[in-house]
Amino acid sequence: MSDFLLEIGLEEVPARMIAGAEAELGKRVSDLLKRERLVAPEAKLTTYSTPRRLAVLAEGVLARQADAEKVVMGPSWKVAFKDGTPTAVAEAFAKKAGATVADLKKVETSRGEYVGASVKQTGRTASEILMAELPKEVLAVYWAKNMYWRAGKPERFVRPVRWVVALMDSNVVPVEIAGITAGNASRGHRVLHGDVPVVIDQARNYAKSLLDAAVVADVAERRQFIRKALDAATRTIPGARWREDEPLVETVVHLTEWPTVIVGDFEPEYLDLPEEVLVTVMRDHQKYFAMEDAEVKSDTASKLLPHFLAVLNTQTDEEGAAIIRHGNARVLRARFKDARFFWDFDQKTPLADRFESLKNVTFQKELGSYYWKTEQNLAVATALAAEARVGDAAFDEAALFKAVALARTDLTTELVKEFTELQGIIGGLYARAQGLGETVAKAIYDQYTPASIEDAIPSTVEGQLLGLADRVQTIVAMFGIGNAPTGSKDPFALRRAANAIVKILAESGLPLTLEDVIKASGVNDAGKTQVSDFFRERLQFYLKDVRGFTYDMVNAVLAVGADDVRDTIARAEALAAVRGSADFLAVSAAFKRIKNILRQAEEKGYQPSQPKLAQLALEAIDLWDRSKELAPQIANLREQRAYREALAQIATLRPTVDAFFDKVMVLDADETVRSSNLGLIEQVLKNFSTMADFSEIVTG
């Protein structure tokens, strides 16, 4: 049993791409070894990565494939053997397969009898196979962005390949990848180890050898190392904790080979800047961790401290640490200073005075500027507000319209040009600072939430209405110029916008339906169906993928209405609650049967009629009575949205329905009986299908 090591040495790979590529390379090597019958059952695969390398260590690799027998298929038996005598065709095939005619045998296939030859295959060595197959596997790894580097452009990869290590135990497998022949020499940390090659003596000693060269090749180890170092550095500031930030931890994990952490400080005066700005500068621009007061509970507003943590890709002495701390603090200070400069500068032109300049900011080339967009949004918001008023929603209409009008004006501010990721938030902060009132400020601040389906919706009614108006306007306008999403293509993130609308309607108390929102958008009749279908599909996604309802329940509730989002959810919840009951399933099965019968009747041209009691069987009369008795109750419960009770009531129909189908032949030969029966079941279906189409429920 051997160990196989492959290391691809690269110039710094983008941090965001490393984890995926490491996993993919591991899988490709593992699949290759399995495919080629080169792994022992106890084999173990470990992957490694740093910004400068991707590596795979496979322990328990066979040095060569076992010999095998393989049957090679030849011509049809009839052609190869005439009356049991081999023909020239048989001889030619045997020769080609490396067998004698005597070795040929008859093989039964689905297409008839064929000639087969057993051929012995001598197993190839692992090295031989790896030499042939590895380059293809490595170069097939997916990268979000590739480059050429060699003259003649023979291959593309994320960054130039600079060295390759390939070892079977201690023996080099001289595979050639991107023009580089593998050896046993890796490289250590650029500065801490320098240019001296790191010779890997044994495949299994890979991680250890690199550790001696100041490279932690194991990602989990590096992650743990960084977390511990962040904790340790935090302890030097009494009463502080570092702000947890998993994506940032992942980023720095993939930016370092030998991570250490330093604490830096900034002037407390910068704490006057909004926390959003400070954290964005630290996290997004500098990849620093913010520090906050550990005393403040996590559910209340946090309090930043004038310190930061930087993860370095080096280890240095006191002198170096002082220089690095000073340098990082200097950069941060300059950025904060800039931010403050922009903040002060922006105040010279209040948001209200920026409206006109939105004419110079493109919303969409074919549609117009944000000035145009804002005018459209105002029209949509006006219609939505009127509809919400009818539904007795309480909100400050003047504040809403002001928020809609000013929502995008922050696009013209210097601070947003500098920190584009803070658009909306900056607008909200400016609105507050400029005395436009908390309602306006909050609505503007929240306008892009929910940014994802996990995100919370705006906390105020004004914010919710602004969010609805802006998004539905975008969707309808984009659909209007042929930019509706298709398949995996959704360049304008319209699905995300529609998801947000569904989520706001679902989780706010707004008395608005999807129909109201679509109508407010002013969409023309030609475009309306497409937009409605699009929202229906988004609601379906929301119920299924976000709320976790099964597809049959989703179909059942959507079949009777996909307009009122909260009502649809309530019906789905009630359905989920009764779903397990045997009575309910039986009734659902009966409804499916009713639907089938009605369809058959229609195909045969049988008409239902008003049921004539005199024509009905006893069990049918029972059903008729029970249905008439229950219908008003159900209607009443539905009215009150007491769906769970309503469904429980419907389930009580079971014995009556069962008896009916046991005894009654619906499609009776007698036309009057038949049409009465059909009228009866049609009425039953109608009475009880107001909350969901139960026939959609999978009962099997």
Added chain:
Amino acid sequence: MSTAQPAPRVSPTSLTFQDLLFRLQAFWAERGCVIQQPYDVEVGAGTMCPETFLRVLGPKPYKVGYAQPSRRPADGRYGENPNRLFKHTQFQLILKPPPVNVQELYLESLEAMGIDLKHHDLKFEEDNWEWPAGGAWGVGWQVMLDGLEITQFTYFQQCGGQDLDPICAELTYGMERIAAFLQDVDSIYDIVWARDPETGAQVTYDDVRLAEELQFSVYNFEMADVARLWEHFNSYEAEAQALLEKVRTLLTDENASPKEKQRFPLLPTYELALKCSHLFNLLDARGAISVTERVGVIGRIRNLAVGVAKAWTAQQEAAASG
């Protein structure tokens, strides 16, 4: 920055702004690079100089470095912002094709500027670059030194709308940032540009450039005459287009001699395109380019730049075969 306070004391032994440039130039000269003087037409970045834009096209190897003053009118701040300039200095280096140890060479060049990497934290972080008007893009990094971006390192993949083969490495050092960092000053204007070796008297960035930052900001933002800028733009464009039309005919003319093709003034044509690019930036700073116009105007510049690049490649081929 013009303040009444004395400039912070910069260590009398620290390298001056010009020292840093000398060292970088010497370092790359010793590695076989042509050291060019800055290009004398306004450009927004060192990439736009013909020494980069045209030299990277075609198969011919080339190594060149130059310190290019780069003008971005909209970035001007009247000399009031300690970190932003209308005109900054890029040390631009092109290595075509890139040697396999290009990153190591780059690190040595930092050491040559007195940066002891043992005492600093250095990271190569993904940053891809593109110049749409030049039909140019590449992948690479921003090089971060103690949290400061000091260099843009790009592997050019396409230029003038053409796929490059061989590709080249482009290193763009932000000289003001590096100098402020090494001299440990918070404002660019406090950078010591030169120091008299005998008296120790210092000349600062403020002394050399403040008036220029102020006056160009005033011109770019307030006084440049929009109508005339458009006139200039249109006239430079017309001249460039006329030349491009001529060269297209010439290069496809089988009867034209190689000599005739070689002497066609494509370099002047490219300068006209650069003029247009700069005028566009001025108009932009004046807020004179409307939304609807913007894409169109960039497209016009692109037509010129890409047109020259295409003709240039053909001209070089003609020269090689002649």
